[in-house]
Amino acid sequence: MDAIQVGVMAPDFNLQDGFGKEIRLSDYRGKQVLLSWHPFAWTGVCTDQMRALEVHFDDFAAKNTVAIGLSVDAAPGKKAWATVLCIENTPLVSDFWPQGKVALDYGVFMSNHGCSGRVNVLVDAQGIVKWVKVYALGELPDIDEVLAAL
Template sequence: MSELKTGETIVDFTLYDTKRNEVRLHYLKGKNILLAFHPLAWTKGCARHMKMLEDNYEKLSSMNTVAFGISIDSVPSKKAWAKELGVEKTVFLSDFWPHGEVARMYGMFYEDMGVSKRASILIDEDLKVKFVKVYEDHKLPDINEIFDAIEV
């Protein structure tokens, strides 16, 4: 898919969380949704990224926002990683099979490496793209920039 554009309606997906619950965006209409793509579980940069979401869980919730950490890792791997990190509130989603399908659908997949890019996609209450930013692989998103995008 080509690059996402602000204002367009997001294409829905079905992914599974660490408890094997099905997650679909349309289930969350009426909330802001932050899709936090990260390349791989079990890496330092991705651990810092996901812990940042966990550390800001209450503030995001107070802003009517649900954050998801998405990578191409399998459900069992994401579950073990969440436990290892002590992440209990932020939901991790597995884009394992078909491999990277959602990352590809949103233009957030490195074909040559087989992993997703590090990116933030903010979706508003009406399931429209509100903010999209791709980061250098080793650079963390600026959480304040995300808070500002939610408030706009």
């Protein structure tokens, strides 16, 4: 996996969350955006990763940042997962079809696994990649480290 580099323009995308809302990166210009990739919904570390984003929603907002959770899971699965986890503020979007297209654009798709890696990419208010951190598949991102990167 050769993740996107700091300093480049983040590729725009238009994906849907499980509730049918379109999420377009360029709609967030003027705010920082944390793109938080996780391999698959319904797994332990991914659950903890997305819950941490939701729990810290106000901390992100205070730093003019929107956190978005992304995976190759289909939108209906993302909706069910968000509902079960009581995630109401953090968009959990589907990069399902074409499978992993956005993950490929960001260099975080693992073709040998058919999913994205566990990666955080922080995009600044002008759309430039500001920070990138790649994690081992079983590693939970340290939310304090993520908040410090803002």
